[in-house]
Amino acid sequence: MSDPMLRLSGVYTDIAQYHILQGVNFDVPRGQVTMLLGRNGVGKTTSLRTIMGHWRARAGQILLDGQDIAALPTPAIARLGVGYVPENMGIFSDLTVEENMILAASSGPLDRTRLDWLFSVFPPLQTFWKGHAGNLSGGQKQMLSIARAMVEERRLYLIDEPTKGLAPAIVSTMAGALRQLKDQGASILLVEQNFSVARALGDSAVVMDDGRVVWTGAMAELAGDAALQERLMGLSMEAGH
Structure with missing residues (x-):
């Protein structure tokens, strides 16, 4: 496999006195959609915000096309071709x-x-x-x-729960747009709680728990194994979560 578009290696992020990310390691392959999954509060959003420079990693490397961006300010990361869609939308x-x-x-x-x-x-x-x-x-x-x-x-898109709280028709529109972006060969790291969307769009999956990565593999493997879902996240995503 070619070098990944993004690689996190031993990333630790603290927010105030809380140790949120505790040695996070994962890759985002070039030209693929990587799903970042896990229960609420396990560090998914913090991972995106750390990549984007909103939170500063205390330790570790964040490599974008081989360049360590961990110490760069957010505007510089954006200028390198990283698009970010926060959970709170971030519009004016x-x-x-x-x-x-x-x-x-x-x-x-x-x-x-x-x-x-x-x-x-x-x-x-x-x-x-x-x-x-x-x-x-x-x-x-x-x-x-x-x-x-x-x-x-963009070289890389970071998207945080794009379908959260949306009506089914809007979810379908959103998924269709992301599929078209994927078909253009985009590299995407996507946090998504809607399993049907994750299954339809994801090539690979990274599952987090308590600030750490606990599983990586093909999205199809995770989608086809309800017992694995239960073990990793304490729920069956087939139930609609």
């Missing part, structure tokens, strides 16, 4: 949809071809292009949040 409610997208396009004017593709997967963004983002529905805000990360082709 007082700005229009168009202005949100312009701000996300760091390399210059919006690319018309890519914008047309985003309109095809997220039609409400075109409908409300001149409207304030704060007036969008919850699902539409999530579409905008993901579209902002997708507005330019």
Whole structure:
């Protein structure tokens, strides 16, 4: 296998007096979707935030295409081609949809071809292009949040629970957009609690528990083994979690 797009090696992250990540090791293969799974509170979001530089790793390496980015500030990591979709969406409610997208396009004017593709997967963004983002529905805000990360082709996409709390129709739209991004050859690290989405999109899986990685392997292997799901996460994801 070729060198991974991203490699975490012995990563420790502390938040105040709490030791959240405790020696995290995993790879994100190039051109694949890696699912980051586990129960709530085990360190998945902290892992994404540490990769993105929002939290600083106390120890360990975070290698992006072989370059250690662990000590870089967040803007520098973004400029290296890392797109991040936080769980709280991270959009600017007082700005229009168009202005949100312009701000996300760091390399210059919006690319018309890519914008047309985003309109095809997220039609409400075109409908409300001149409207304030704060007036969008919850699902539409999530579409905008993901579209902002997708507005330019990135080396790596970090996406935190994109379907959380969304209606089934919006979940389907979101999954379709992520599948198209995958089909373009994107490297994606995706935190997702909806198992049907994880099973449909994931190539590989990383399962965390208590700040550590407890299992890595093919997503299909995990999806096909309810006993393994139960052992790793204390639940059967087939139950709809």
